[in-house]
Amino acid sequence: MDSRTDFTKNVIKMIKAIPEGKVATYALIAKLAGKPQGSRGVGWILHSSTHGHSLPWQRVIKSGGKLSFPDMSPEYLRQKRLLELEGVEFTNGKVDLRIYLWDKKPKNSSHFRPKPKKKKTR
Template sequence: MNPFTERVLKTIRSIPPGGVMTYGQVAREAGNPRAARQVARILHSMSQKHHLPWHRVINAKGEIAIKDDETALEQQLELEDEGVVVINKKVNLQDFQWRI
């Protein structure tokens, strides 16, 4: 596994319940601010294997970015179970964004 991927996994694992980070924020924390799409690919391919809290990563607008309605609803319910308020698939980043 390359160092960037390892740092992405570590960053995602650091997001506490009730907090969210954006794909770009995870990329910046992992050392490559231009790699938000790579973060999305890592989440897609490694979340299950590495037991990542994938539901805590959202887009820069605070929105659930997953196109599949069933998976988007799963993400919303996971966030709400942790106390994150989701309205119309959107999270208020001022209230819930986690900063390392």
């Protein structure tokens, strides 16, 4: 029997879905998982489930584009290095969310546009 809550399951699913080279904020993951005020819960789930679920933990960052760990700590340097290996760039210690924030749109959604209906001519 799976004792995880729906929120926990959704958080894990969302974190696994973040593509390489993109980041998501704790707040975005909470919102997508159905609990907009659940940012701290996302952090706890990420901390407790990363190894058991092989989560790409490095792709989850704070809303201002900063990493959660203290600047220049071993954890900070590891997360920064992992993101840089994926092509994420840092400017003044921050990730530009306008460039790297995951928007969770299906890959082909921008290419699909319904064809306009032809007007009948007499």
